Amino acid sequence: MxxxxxxxxxxxxxxxxxxxxxxxxxxxxxxxxxxxxxxxxxxxxxxxxxxxxxxxxxxxxxxxxxxxxxxxxxxxxxxxxxxxxxxxxxxxxxxxxxxxxxxxxxxxxxxxxxxxxxxxxxxxxxxxxxxxxxxxxxxxxxxxxxxxxxxxxxxxxxxxxxxxxxxxxxxxxxxxxxxxxxxxxxxxxxxxxxxxxxxxxxxxxxxxxxxxxxxxxxxxxxxxxxxxxxxxxxxxxxxxxxxxxxxxxxxLDLLQEGVEIISCPTCGRTKIDLIKLVEEAEKKLKDIKKPLKVAIMGCPVNGPGEAKEADIGIAGGQGEGLIFKKGKVFKKIDEEFLLDELIKEIKNL
The missing domain is CATH 3.20.20.20 (Dihydropteroate synthase-like)
Known part of the structure; x- marks a missing residue:
């Protein structure tokens, strides 16, 4: 603009x-x-x-x-x-x-x-x-x-x-x-x-x-x-x-600071507790000052593809999830460890 x-x-x-x-x-x-x-x-x-x-x-x-x-x-x-x-x-x-x-x-x-x-x-x-x-x-x-x-x-x-x-x-x-x-x-x-x-x-x-x-x-x-x-x-x-x-x-991209969370509204394809996952992610990522787009998506359909502009993200599955960077999947993780692994990868960016 x-x-x-x-x-x-x-x-x-x-x-x-x-x-x-x-x-x-x-x-x-x-x-x-x-x-x-x-x-x-x-x-x-x-x-x-x-x-x-x-x-x-x-x-x-x-x-x-x-x-x-x-x-x-x-x-x-x-x-x-x-x-x-x-x-x-x-x-x-x-x-x-x-x-x-x-x-x-x-x-x-x-x-x-x-x-x-x-x-x-x-x-x-x-x-x-x-x-x-x-x-x-x-x-x-x-x-x-x-x-x-x-x-x-x-x-x-x-x-x-x-x-x-x-x-x-x-x-x-x-x-x-x-x-x-x-x-x-x-x-x-x-x-x-x-x-x-x-x-x-x-x-x-x-x-x-x-x-x-x-x-x-x-x-x-x-x-x-x-x-x-x-x-x-x-x-x-x-x-x-x-x-x-x-x-x-x-x-509006007028402030380049902190984490922007991209997340889907959930639907019948969602097999993980996405709402809880997003709420916990917000708490754990709130103090990060580096400008990052983090996607937390409910299923692979809305995961790496629709959220490929994100720097890093996760896409839920049945009891597990995918971690991806810039739309490319690089790791599969059990659901209980998904958020911890995401935080770890964010800190390594």
């Missing part, structure tokens, strides 16, 4: 936009001022592959906590600010790598300028985020409600405000909970500006339903070459957000 070329910005030490890898973000669910709990959760997110983390800054205590949090984590920290320009300034002063804020919502031009000036001084980018629920009344009236036009014009107003103050270290998000609206809005903004885009389907819902909505919306945009960083918004443990985000990228 041809990826849309955008301006590259730096969020801490992580590049976003341009030809940089697409990154996966998440947001902490802890009180930011609860420093130890916040650090613990961020470290857990780092372990599953989160590239950038965001936390809510609701008061000065939250803002001051950033300094200590930053000393104990390895990924960039974004401060999520609602309305209060003083909190934005305090967050930057305490080491935030990026602000998530809408400049037009924080008061007078002088207040906005104070925020922009400290961001300029510290080289801290600003993420301008417009959700379908935060559109200015005048644009809702002008465009007859919530739609791509009213969302994009709201974003452009915030962007112009920052640009007019001589700053362009910006990334943009235009999220809606409706998948079609999300896709249409990001398509529209991508034709107008070249700033990096943060993709997401906001308030996507519980893990199962939200994963599907996010995969459809974000996956559609990424397949069109739109998007530079993503966050999956799920009602659940943020670790699941990171896992889903990484799988979306891997499914």
């Amino acid at each position: 041809n990826r849309r070329k955008t301006k590259k910005i730096m969020v801490g030490n992580v590049p976003v936009g341009g030809d940089s890898p697409i990154t996966v973000q998440s947001m902490t669910t802890t009180l930011t001022k609860d420093i130890q709990s916040t650090i613990k959760q961020i470290k857990e997110l780092e372990e599953v592959g989160c590239h950038i983390i965001r936390s809510a800054v609701t008061d000065l205590e939250d803002a001051k906590a950033i300094e200590e949090i930053k000393k104990n984590i390895n990924i960039p920290f974004i401060a999520d600010i609602q309305y209060d320009y003083k909190l934005a300034i305090a967050a930057v002063e305490n080491g935030a790598d990026c602000l998530r804020i809408n400049p037009g919502n924080i008061g007078s031009e002088n207040k906005v300028r104070e925020v922009i000036n400290i961001c300029k001084e510290r080289k801290v980018p600003i993420r301008i985020g417009v959700n379908s629920g935060s559109i200015k009344k005048e644009y809702l009236e002008k465009y007859n409600g919530v739609n791509a036009n009213s969302m994009v014009e709201s974003a452009l107003e915030h962007i112009k405000l920052v640009e007019d103050m001589g700053y362009n270290e910006i990334k943009i998000s235009l999220k809606a909970s409706n998948v079609f609206l999300t896709i249409e809005t990001y398509e529209k903004i991508s034709q107008i500006v070249d700033y990096p885009l943060h993709l997401g389907v906001t308030e996507a819902g519980p893990i199962w339903r939200g994963t599907i909505k996010s995969a459809v919306g974000i996956g559609s945009l990424l397949s069109m070459g739109i998007g530079d960083t993503i966050r999956i918004s799920l009602t659940g443990n943020p670790i699941e957000e990171v896992k889903v985000g990484r799988e979306i990228l891997k499914s």
Whole structure:
């Protein structure tokens, strides 16, 4: 796919936009001022592959906590600010790598300028985020409600405000909970500006339903070459957000890391406990960082032939199975030893 070329910005030490890898973000669910709990959760997110983390800054205590949090984590920290320009300034002063804020919502031009000036001084980018629920009344009236036009014009107003103050270290998000609206809005903004885009389907819902909505919306945009960083918004443990985000990228070959398991849905030809085999394989292969395609197929019909693009795989039989590499069978193993032998061969690759 041809990826849309955008301006590259730096969020801490992580590049976003341009030809940089697409990154996966998440947001902490802890009180930011609860420093130890916040650090613990961020470290857990780092372990599953989160590239950038965001936390809510609701008061000065939250803002001051950033300094200590930053000393104990390895990924960039974004401060999520609602309305209060003083909190934005305090967050930057305490080491935030990026602000998530809408400049037009924080008061007078002088207040906005104070925020922009400290961001300029510290080289801290600003993420301008417009959700379908935060559109200015005048644009809702002008465009007859919530739609791509009213969302994009709201974003452009915030962007112009920052640009007019001589700053362009910006990334943009235009999220809606409706998948079609999300896709249409990001398509529209991508034709107008070249700033990096943060993709997401906001308030996507519980893990199962939200994963599907996010995969459809974000996956559609990424397949069109739109998007530079993503966050999956799920009602659940943020670790699941990171896992889903990484799988979306891997499914589009936008993340070359870890094991991708190819497995068939089972049918009457399956003579082994394929479901159990796949579940155990997922657990045992989850920590492998090397990019590999591993096929776990229920029978020889769907084995080496249909899964020949896999680096290595197994195909079940009656109480036994075949191990194959790039579609060529090289070993037959009893069913009880099949997974152990597969793991052994993977480690030898």
